[in-house]
Amino acid sequence: SQTIHQWPATLVQPVGSPLSLECTVEGTSNPNLYWYRQAAGRGLQLLFYSVGIGQISSEVPQNLSASRPQDRQFILSSKKLLLSDSGFYLCAWSEVGLAAETQYFGPGTRLLVL
């Protein structure tokens, strides 16, 4: 069966510090991968998605970036965090070859920028 991992679960960072959130998927090959941000109790904002190694599409201009160095690894980064980067970050995967069908989510990372 497939599993998706995210870490860390919680992160408190000062403004201006760098960020690296990691997501890995097990049990599938060449998945589509997604990074979302969610405000408390609200819907999901798509940040990045990837359909293959090194292929990243950005949905929202911001000081965040994403990379996919390996097939099942997706990293969300920032060189300098802003207060507005605080939120709940979710990684998700879906089957390769399909349109945006079912997405399976990781447990999320709660980021607080102070």
Place this chain on the structure above:
Amino acid sequence: TQLLEQSPQFLSIQEGENLTVYCNSSSVFSSLQWYRQEPGEGPVLLVTVVTGGEVKKLKRLTFQFGDARKDSSLHITAAQPGDTGLYLCAGARVSNYQLIWGAGTKLIIKP
């Protein structure tokens, strides 16, 4: 920008009552999914509806996809405190890797 409007945004009812959550769009979707999310966790898929007019039941939850595949509803019968959570709908389009997400319905069931 394609929108999927979800309503109500917030609902607080007593245990045993019925409720319906709606997702509406002016665009056609190839499928529509409903997720449930608990605080501090990722969303978990409840159901996917694909065919116009399709009705799916999951215990006390009934999901319906509109005939034109532009809207969907989630009906909960005899709500229980365990149904409390954030319910999200998401629409899929053919040949597109993105889901269009509703803003979510925060549901609280009071014992």
